[in-house]
Amino acid sequence: xxxxxxxxxxxxxxxxxxxxxxxxxxxxxxxxxxxxxxxxxxxxxxxxxxxxxxxxxxxxxxxxxxxxxxxxxxxxxxxxxxxxxxxxxxxxxxxxxxxxxxxxxxxxxxxxxxxxxxxxxxxxxxxxxxxxxxxxxxxxxxxxxxxxxxxxxxxxxxxxxxxxxxxxxxxxxxxxxxxxxxxxxxxxxxxxxxxxxxxxxxxxxxxxxxxxxxxxxxxxxxxxxxxxxxxxxxxxxxxxxxxxxxxxxxxxxxxxxxxxxxxxxxxxxxxxxxxxxxxxxxxxxxxxxxxxxxxxxxxxxxxxxxxxxxxxxxxxxxxxxxxxxxxxxxxxxxxxxxxxxxxxxxxxxxxxxxxxxxxxxxxxxxxxxxxxxxxxxxxxxxxxxxxxxxxxxxxxxxxxxxxxxxxxxxxxxxxxxxxxxxxxxxxxxxxxxxxxxxxxxxxxxxxxxxxxxxxxxxxxxxxxxxxxxxxxxxxxxxxxxxxxxxxxxxxxxxxxxxxxxxxxxxxxxxxxxxxxxxxxxxxxxxxxxxxxxxxx
Ligand code: NA7
Numbered sequence: 001x002x003x004x005x006x007x008x009x010x011x012x013x014x015x016x017x018x019x020x021x022x023x024x025x026x027x028x029x030x031x032x033x034x035x036x037x038x039x040x041x042x043x044x045x046x047x048x049x050x051x052x053x054x055x056x057x058x059x060x061x062x063x064x065x066x067x068x069x070x071x072x073x074x075x076x077x078x079x080x081x082x083x084x085x086x087x088x089x090x091x092x093x094x095x096x097x098x099x100x101x102x103x104x105x106x107x108x109x110x111x112x113x114x115x116x117x118x119x120x121x122x123x124x125x126x127x128x129x130x131x132x133x134x135x136x137x138x139x140x141x142x143x144x145x146x147x148x149x150x151x152x153x154x155x156x157x158x159x160x161x162x163x164x165x166x167x168x169x170x171x172x173x174x175x176x177x178x179x180x181x182x183x184x185x186x187x188x189x190x191x192x193x194x195x196x197x198x199x200x201x202x203x204x205x206x207x208x209x210x211x212x213x214x215x216x217x218x219x220x221x222x223x224x225x226x227x228x229x230x231x232x233x234x235x236x237x238x239x240x241x242x243x244x245x246x247x248x249x250x251x252x253x254x255x256x257x258x259x260x261x262x263x264x265x266x267x268x269x270x271x272x273x274x275x276x277x278x279x280x281x282x283x284x285x286x287x288x289x290x291x292x293x294x295x296x297x298x299x300x301x302x303x304x305x306x307x308x309x310x311x312x313x314x315x316x317x318x319x320x321x322x323x324x325x326x327x328x329x330x331x332x333x334x335x336x337x338x339x340x341x342x343x344x345x346x347x348x349x350x351x352x353x354x355x356x357x358x359x360x361x362x363x364x365x366x367x368x369x370x371x372x373x374x375x376x377x378x379x380x381x382x383x384x385x386x387x388x389x390x391x392x393x394x395x396x397x398x399x400x401x402x403x404x405x406x407x408x409x410x411x412x413x414x415x416x417x418x419x420x421x422x423x424x425x426x427x428x429x430x431x432x433x434x435x436x437x438x439x440x441x442x443x444x445x446x447x448x449x450x451x452x453x454x455x456x457x458x459x460x461x462x463x464x465x466x467x468x469x470x471x472x473x474x475x476x477x478x479x480x481x482x483x484x485x486x487x488x489x490x491x492x493x494x495x496x497x498x499x500x501x502x503x504x505x506x507x508x509x510x511x512x513x514x515x516x517x518x519x520x521x522x523x524x525x526x527x528x529x530x531x532x533x534x535x536x
Contacts, residue, residue: 018047148387
């Protein structure tokens with residue numbers, strides 16, 4: 001796409017060509033007929049799935065739920081290969097959708113958005129990229145929740161002579177681990193997925209663990225034609241089930257309490273759920289995240305499973321030194337993660353006991369000693385939910401800067417808007433359920449809501465919508481009060497609270513009330529003539 005004139009004026013600019021940006025483009029362009037452009041930093045589409053190409057990168061949501069449901073045609077034309085889709089398969093899928101809906105012609109690639117500034121006089125934003133300047137009435141941030149990579153500050157990184165990678169910005173060519181000594185820092189979902197694959201090639205793998213992570217077996221499998229045919233006949237049921245579910249997954253969470261269930265029956269349910277694998281394990285009872293005693297029972301069950309999988313009981317002890325309740329930091333899904341520690345070339349280093357001191361030319365030094373390494377893989381996560389938004393200098397009315405408005409924490413109304421920034425929307429922004437849910441379902445809700453809102457504005461001849469300060473404050477308060485009813489508060493050291501990034505304000509970032517409840521609230525507000533928003 002060729003855009004070079006600063007006179008280019010759009011109805012809507014969308015930042016980011018991942019899952020959310022693509023759907024928003026289709027809805028605004030094809031359903032509302034708006035002049036719409038997506039601006040994307042990368043040379044191609046995919047968002048998270050464009051960048052996260054590390055070995056073993058795979059989605060934790062089931063493939064048939066991790067896709068667009070706005071078109072039956074798309075659902076019937078795409079046959080997923082695996083129960084949990086790999087990064088490659090998801091990227092292929094997004095390209096299929098973009099081709100099918102002819103989206104590429106409205107995407108400006110290789111353009112990094114630097115600033116977005118509002119001009120009250122003409123009610124337009126000026127969007128400046130590293131190459132062009134464009135104006136638009138609406139701006140929709142579709143930058144993703146987990147896109148701004150976090151490389152922790154550890155002294156002397158520049159002294160290290162080997163190869164350095166981050167799981168979230170992996171090279172596009174294969175990385176060769178054959179016969180190499182590899183250090184992996186971080187045991188979140190990315191580390192847990194990558195370590196077993198790296199260990200198959202590397203001569204030695206040193207896993208530097210600061211906090212152990214609960215992980216459930218994924219039990220991934222190939223999907224049959226029979227499964228696909230059955231799915232095609234049941235699309236409506238599938239869709240209805242995800243709408244009814246707490247977090248947008250294709251199952252319902254029972255109301256039953258772990259602690260109130262008789263011991264044998266409880267163990268039976270845990271066993272069945274463990275055998276089935278996947279995130280549903282977390283929801284085999286209704287009070288895992290709200291009742292401390294219940295959580296201790298399910299945590300104990302997982303610990304016993306890990307002990308039975310790992311032969312060296314000292315290694316098992318370090319892998320199960322949990323200091324937070326199960327599920328309150330994002331649990332991982334794995335394929336042979338714990339079993340990998342039975343291989344003689346895989347070593348677990350407990351950073352709680354001996355923290356990293358610095359990098360050295362040949363590797364890394366902890367307070368225990370030095371480790372010679374050829375490769376270091378940072379699996380150290382992201383500046384989640386706000387990092388990729390605040391990389392852009394958003395300026396609203398009276399030159400108010402978003403970075404200043406969020407100094408005390410990211411405050412939004414429904415995760416969708418901020419006061420002082422008229423006509424700026426966020427898809428799966430902080431304050432929305434986002435990362436606690438099956439993302440495409442949250443995206444579908446936000447995109448549809450924003451589209452309906454703009455349609456309403458056009459119909460009623462409004463040109464400005466802006467969340468009121470009161471609505472922002474009240475919603476932020478509600479988000480914090482909601483989480484206080486859960487056990488999430490017992491894991492303050494988590495990226496849900498922003499505490500993985502030094503200096504980041506501590507606020508629980510996603511809305512923990514569930515997608516079902518959130519959808520109901522947002523839709524009621526829309527029905528109430530956008531209560532809490534100022535329309536002009
Ligand atoms: P996560 O879940 O943020 O995990 C990052 C890991 O890196 C975690 O184990 C951290 O330990 C560790 N970490 C971070 N900084 C350091 C330092 N300085 N030293 C040692 N270890 C460190 O990121 P992922 O990429 O795995 O997963 C993010 C999401 O992406 C995931 O939930 C999926 O939704 C996809 P900590 O716990 O902070 O002690």
